Amino acid sequence: MSADLFSPSLQHWLDLAGIFVFAISGALLGVRKNFDVFGMAVLALVTGLGGGLFRDLVIGSVPPAAFADLGYFLTPLVATLLVFFLHPEVERINTAVGVFDAAGLGLFCVAGTVKAYEHGLGMTASTALGVATAAGGGVLRDMLAGEVPALLRWDREIYAVPALLGATLTALLLKADQLSPAAGAAAAALAFTVRLLAMRYGWRAPRAWQRRSGRAGEA
């Protein structure tokens, strides 16, 4: 998930931080679903690396960063061990996990958009891949665990919207050739802040108009 937006070293550490917090959420879901430690590790790997893997396959960057950089691969395993030994403590700081997950969302929607754009994709496609980088791992996590992805559900706070805002702003800045590190950080902060506000105030996206209320509870 590297991109030369920030200095390579800083970008790499930001990537690892994003992978780590996503992986924590995957390993925690593994605990809640009563999976064993290998099930936890698979969910952690998929959540942390799945979005970037999808993006890299689409833009033809093989082998994907997830398999080319050892740190990327080992980070979810560290997260798994942490949750394995300390999960009651990790659960207790669930709000903190939500905040870190929002930070990962912000970082990845920017980094994913930049990498896709640098590989020659158009603005719209780059924005879409930025959102997919940020949200794709969580969707795969939920599918593997046999749950309907939270991203799709009406009864969850908005998740795609913050990523879409951050990715769109990034694409506009790239188009205008104005994506400085500070501007990239601002785009990530935008996604991060909107996601935090959505969690705090329970923001949801609308369902289809004129949906009969009698069917609202069926899903």
Add this chain to the structure above:
Amino acid sequence: MSADLFSPSLQHWLDLAGIFVFAISGALLGVRKNFDVFGMAVLALVTGLGGGLFRDLVIGSVPPAAFADLGYFLTPLVATLLVFFLHPEVERINTAVGVFDAAGLGLFCVAGTVKAYEHGLGMTASTALGVATAAGGGVLRDMLAGEVPALLRWDREIYAVPALLGATLTALLLKADQLSPAAGAAAAALAFTVRLLAMRYGWRAPRAWQRRSGRAGEA
């Protein structure tokens, strides 16, 4: 999903039409599952573009058409908006949607087979990718929504068979170097017609022989 079978412009419009009708079915499932508008959009994108995306990744055509052509990407979003504002009306013409979906099936099984063949794959592999192009989006749609894919289920009318017939005929015509636009249209019409007849007369494929009836209801 392009292929120079018809004139580029006509082929492009046919592709968009196929993507559109598949996307409608995805967005409608989103309404039925009580998803929000972004969940509807994700299902519409996946249903309309997923089959072609899988084919393009397999044949190494990156970035896939879904991300290289803006019209391909925007069409499912238009379908989402339409269903969002008008879904009772769209539901009412559900039979029409089924007919359009059958048309998309016919178009995509031919276009997918042609594109795979042009990328150097063999007849059998091209046929398989034609079927995957036509049916893959619907399978991904059902998996994301937490449903067992209709394609696999015994209690649904056959869907793979019409696509298989159209794709096989296309591959045979390609092998014989006889795939004129008219012949391609005939292959698409074959798949379309068989699917319509299957829906009209409730054609199903057989289950395993000697399956004990006592276990029939468990799935």
Add this chain to the structure above:
Amino acid sequence: MSADLFSPSLQHWLDLAGIFVFAISGALLGVRKNFDVFGMAVLALVTGLGGGLFRDLVIGSVPPAAFADLGYFLTPLVATLLVFFLHPEVERINTAVGVFDAAGLGLFCVAGTVKAYEHGLGMTASTALGVATAAGGGVLRDMLAGEVPALLRWDREIYAVPALLGATLTALLLKADQLSPAAGAAAAALAFTVRLLAMRYGWRAPRAWQRRSGRAGEA
């Protein structure tokens, strides 16, 4: 799934054998889920070829072996026909199927690691792709059928561990430039034996520490 570890011809036959036994397990799940014959075929194809397809997409080997070698593609269809006509007999030898599946696991974790390593991936990434080659098809099979993948579940015997042992040994041998056919066969035999012992003695992997027993039954 070819690799020049053994003579090409022997390797090819071992690959086909592995695909065949995996495909049998896919087709049998299709019977249990009450799918029709096309649903059985899709599950057989996905189980037999899915792991190798994922590996080939990741290492950029397109078209993947599954679509480049006709024998690879036809083998799952033969397995489907066999189960379709003879499934009570196949069910009766379910233990034998388990043994063959363990053999496929052993063969594929070695062959997958070798192929990834030959494409220039590092030791850890090659090991991971070896495990993914061996276990990926079964995960996709379970996801398609609407089941939580057996690989993740605590109440199933370990499956990832034998593959991990075989793949790790293979990667170490490759690193030391000592992977003779005999050494490769030993790595496959290691995975095979550990999996058989796990099935025989009900070996399971641990869940997260301090997991409260009151929540154990919820998943």
